[in-house]
Amino acid sequence: MDKFSGMKYLKKNDAVLLGFAIVLFALLQGLISGKVLSSFWQLNVLIIGINIIMAVSLNLINGYTGQFSLGHAGFMAVGAYVGVVLTTNFHAPFVVALLAGGLSAAFLGFLIGIPTLRLNGDYLAIATLGLGEIIRIVIMNIEYVGGAAGFKGIPHHTNFAWVFWLTVIALFFIKNFVNSTHGRACLAIRENEIAAESMGINTTKYKVLAFAIGAGFAGIAGGLFAHCFYLISPNSFTFMASFNYLIMVVMGGMGSITGSIAGAFVVTFLSAALASWPEFRMIIYALALIFLMFYRPQGLFGYMEITSMRPLNRIFGRPGEKKEGGRTDG
C-alpha cells in the first residue's frame, strides 16, 4: 500500500479523540459533582468551555480563512439575547433557544458578511469592529430586552454537560470542516486569494460561509454564556470582549485548533486568577503579548495541532508518515 493511501486513519483518529473526550468528561464531572471545585472555579470551567467555542470559531474566520474580524462579541450577544428571550419569555426548551441563537447569529453573519468581506485587512477589521458595536448599541436601545440595564430573570440552564458537549461538537465541526475541500478553499484564500480564485474557488462564497459558521458558533456560545447568570447586560459584549477572544486566537496560533483551546485556557485562567487585581491583569496580558510577538509571533502552536506532535503523532499520524509539523487531521 502507498504510504499516503487509505482514509481509515481518519476514522481511527476521530474514535480516539471521542474516547478521550468521554474520559475527560467523566473526570471533570466527577470533580464537579464531588464538590472538589469551589463554585468560583466551577463557573470558570464553564467559561473556559464557552471561550474555547468563541476562540475556535473566531479562528475559522481569522486564522484559517485569513480575514480579520474584530466583532465576534457582537454575534455572541445576538445568540445570548435571542436565547434568553426564548427561554425566559416563551419557556422554550434550552436546546431550541441555543439553536435559534446560533442560527440568528449565523444569519446576521451571512447578511453582514456579503458587503463587508469585500474589504481587505485593516478595513475589514474596522468594519467588523463597528458592526460589533452597532449590534451592542441596538440591543441597548431595545426596551423589550431590558436596554442598558440588562435582561433579568434568566433561568439557570447552563451546566457542565451542556458546555462540554457543545464545545466538543464545535471542535469536531471546525476540525472536519477545515479538513475538507470546503475548508481547504478557505485555507487557499488565506494563502493567496488570486491563486485561490484561479483554481476555481468562489472566494466570496467561502469567506461569507466561514464568517457565518464562525458567527453561528459565537451565537451558541452566547446562549450558553447567558444561561450561566441571572442577568446579562450589553456590557458583556463590548469591543473589549471581542479583543479578548482575538487575544486567545493570536496567543494560541492563528490556524491551530489546539492553539485556540490553549489560548482560551490561558486567558480565562489569567482573568480568573487575577480577578481581584484587574489593573495587573491588563499589564500581564500586554507583557505576555509583547513577549509572544518577540519570541513566537506565530502564537504558541502556529499552524500545528497537538495530534501531529510527538509523542501523540504515533497515535494520530498517517500510517508510515513522519510528522515534523504542518497541518494534520485532528
Add this chain to the structure above:
Amino acid sequence: MAEAKKESKVLLEAKDVSEVFGGLKAVSDFNFYINKGELVGLIGPNGAGKTTAFNLFTGVYQPTTGEITFGGKSIVGLKPYQITQRGVARTFQNIRLFSELTVLDNVKIAFHDHVKYGVLEAVLRVGRYYKEEERIEQEALKLLDIFHLKDKAGELAKNLPYGAQRRLEIARALAAGPKLLLLDEPAAGMNPQETQELMEMIRWIRKKFGLTVLLIEHDMNLVMGICERIYVLEYGMVIASGTPEEVQKDPEVIRAYLGGEG
C-alpha cells in the same frame, strides 16, 4: 499568416481587445485565437503586455474594449473562478503557491470544483466524504508523480526549490481539470537541463490530457522548440504571428526582439 483559422476548431479567441491602465495601453487591438489541441507561444520584450493578455483571458482584468470567447461563448465579465470552471487554468509568472500548505494540499485544493460532497457531508463525515477524499488524494499523488514531486508531497510548498515550485504550479493548474492551460514563463529561473525536462513534460501532459497550451516564454530555445504557432507582442500590439520559422524570418521581429540577440 500561414494558417487560416477554422471557426469550429477555435477554443479561445480575442477580438480587438484593448486594456488601458490610466493612460497606458498595456494591450491594444489585440487579435488572437488558439485552436483545440494547439501549442501556441506568446513572446515579446519586457512590458509588451503578455501577462496582461493572460490576465484578460482569465478574468483577473476586464477588457476596456473588445470581446473574448472561450468555446464560442463570451467570457467577458466572468469572475476568474467561473472561467476556471469553464476549463481555463493558469500558472503565474511570480509564483503564487499556497506556501504555508503542503505540496499535496496545494494540488488537492485545485480539485475543488470536481469534488462531490457538500459542507454537511464534510462536517459529519458521512456520505461521499471518505470516498471522495481518497479519490482526490490518489489523483493528486498521480499528478505529483508526473512532475517528480511525489516524494515531496508532505513538505510545505515554500520549502521547495525554485524549479520544483514552478512544476508544482503546473501540477496544481492541471488538477483544476482545464481544456486550456496558460503557462506564464514556466521556465523562468530554471537551468538549461531543468528547462529541457520541462519541455518534455509539457509535450507529455499535452498528449496525455488532450490539452491546448498557450505559453509565455523568454527562453527562445523552448519557444521555437515546442510551439506550433507564435504571436509576437510589442508595446501591447501583435507585430507578427505564424510558425516559428516565419516569425524568426520576420523583419519586424528581428528589429524589435530577436535583433537584440543577434
